[in-house]
Amino acid sequence: MNEPARTPAGEILSSIMLDLFRLNNGLLTSGDRLVEGLGLTSARWQMLGAISAAERPQPVAWIARDLGANRQNVQRIVNDLANDGLVRFETNPHHRRAQLVVLTDEGRQAFEAAMCLQAPWVNRLADGVTVNEIKAAHRVMMKLLANLDDMAEAADPR
Known part of the structure; x- marks a missing residue:
């Protein structure tokens, strides 16, 4: 079965997703310890x-x-x-x-x-991350969230 080809951006985003999951889990674990x-x-x-x-x-x-x-x-x-x-x-x-x-x-x-x-x-x-890098990451996350919202709306039969 032929899988659809990913775009270059899709390829990079796919590889980042596992890191994002690990980051999220790390944030939750660290947050749990912080407020325990x-x-x-x-x-x-x-x-x-x-x-x-x-x-x-x-x-x-x-x-x-x-x-x-x-x-x-x-x-x-x-x-x-x-x-x-x-x-x-x-x-x-x-x-x-x-x-x-x-x-x-x-x-x-x-x-x-x-x-x-x-x-x-x-x-x-x-530490070690500039304000501009954080702002750029935020812009990317917000665009990805908007794309997810658009995809969910398109898939909603209502």
């Missing part, structure tokens, strides 16, 4: 960050959409955060069943403590 003393994991920290960054309280489905994550996975993590007193649910005036997720004072403190640990960690992670 705060009773957090990378996933919980990420969720607190998404909730904190939102302009107003959002339902789980919106948080999942903003993160590009599976709603059920986000719901599980948010439920764990609620059980630990880091978030609470409030009534959504626009939807009876989709409650809004709100940081508690304890959740805000935990997120702020994690971010204090993050600053020296991320500065060390960026």
